[in-house]
Amino acid sequence: MHLIREYINYIRKAQGRHQIHSPFVYNFMDSCLKTSIPQEHKNNTRRIRTQLKNNQSVITISDFGAGSKKMKLSRKVSSMYKYSAIKGSYADLLYRLSNFYKPNAILELGTHFGVGTFCLSEGNPNAQIVSVDACSETQKIAKQHIKNKNIQFIQSTFDVYLSGLSNQKFDLIYIDGDHRGKALLKYLQILDNFSHDDTIFVLDDIRWSKDMLQAWNDIIVNTNFHLTLDLFKMGIIVKKSSKEKEHFVLKFNNVLTSL
Numbered sequence: 642m643h644l645i646r647e648y649i650n651y652i653r654k655a656q657g658r659h660q661i662h663s664p665f666v667y668n669f670m671d672s673c674l675k676t677s678i679p680q681e682h683k684n685n686t687r688r689i690r691t692q693l694k695n696n697q698s699v700i701t702i703s704d705f706g707a708g709s710k711k712m713k714l715s716r717k718v719s720s721m722y723k724y725s726a727i728k729g730s731y732a733d734l735l736y737r738l739s740n741f742y743k744p745n746a747i748l749e750l751g752t753h754f755g756v757g758t759f760c761l762s763e764g765n766p767n768a769q770i771v772s773v774d775a776c777s778e779t780q781k782i783a784k785q786h787i788k789n790k791n792i793q794f795i796q797s798t799f800d801v802y803l804s805g806l807s808n809q810k811f812d813l814i815y816i817d818g819d820h821r822g823k824a825l826l827k828y829l830q831i832l833d834n835f836s837h838d839d840t841i842f843v844l845d846d847i848r849w850s851k852d853m854l855q856a857w858n859d860i861i862v863n864t865n866f867h868l869t870l871d872l873f874k875m876g877i878i879v880k881k882s883s884k885e886k887e888h889f890v891l892k893f894n895n896v897l898t899s900l
Contacts, residue, residue, distance in 0.1 A: 739764025751818025755783025822856030
């Protein structure tokens with residue numbers, strides 16, 4: 642996957658807010674993406690990132706997804722943070738989505754070190770968050786810097802967790818794990834029963850591989866999702882069944898520095 646080539650194609654297609662006529666998307670760009678982030682949150686995330694960046698301990702991870710392109714199963718925490726943890730504008734996006742739309746029930750597939758979990762929680766401290774990951778070692782580190790009692794950490798593979806779900810509807814679903822295109826499509830199909838018309842799905846690493854990009858292109862034409870937003874590294878999808886099918890490639894600040 643040639644990321645620079647993909648980025649050039651993305652820039653060519655990206656639209657600014659004045660080119661958008663969809664009320665939901667215009668509001669997303671004009672209001673959600675401009676939600677101010679408190680200095681306290683910035684300080685807290687900086688503290689967590691510093692701890693992870695300087696953590697030289699070696700852990701053995703359980704990886705049931707596509708796996709890292711660069712690391713073995715025994716890895717330094719600092720190296721894992723460098724290559725895998727969400728950063729920059731995309732971490733801020735999770736905070737802004739949670740703060741602006743105020744989802745009551747959030748599902749996160751892929752805890753990792755909990756940076757994304759922390760941003761979602763800080764954006765809306767009252768949200769009930771379920772964070773699922775098969776690796777006990779990374780979740781153990783996540784729990785060290787996240788103390789919100791509204792977060793339920795579950796050590797499980799995604800398949801096992803999803804097979805046990807019943808009578809649950811999530812308002813925001815963040816998928817950041819596995820990184821196999823077919824698996825992503827399967828999870829979305831299963832989660833159709835546990836979402837509603839306005840559930841916001843946030844998909845990370847849509848250009849992680851050719852396989853993931855193909856899955857994203859399949860999602861764009863999927864008639865079950867009437868609104869798809871391309872933010873280069875992340876994709877956002879919403880059912881919006883009462884609306885005409887629309888796809889937007891949106892300008893998003895500081896993309897490359899967030900990768």
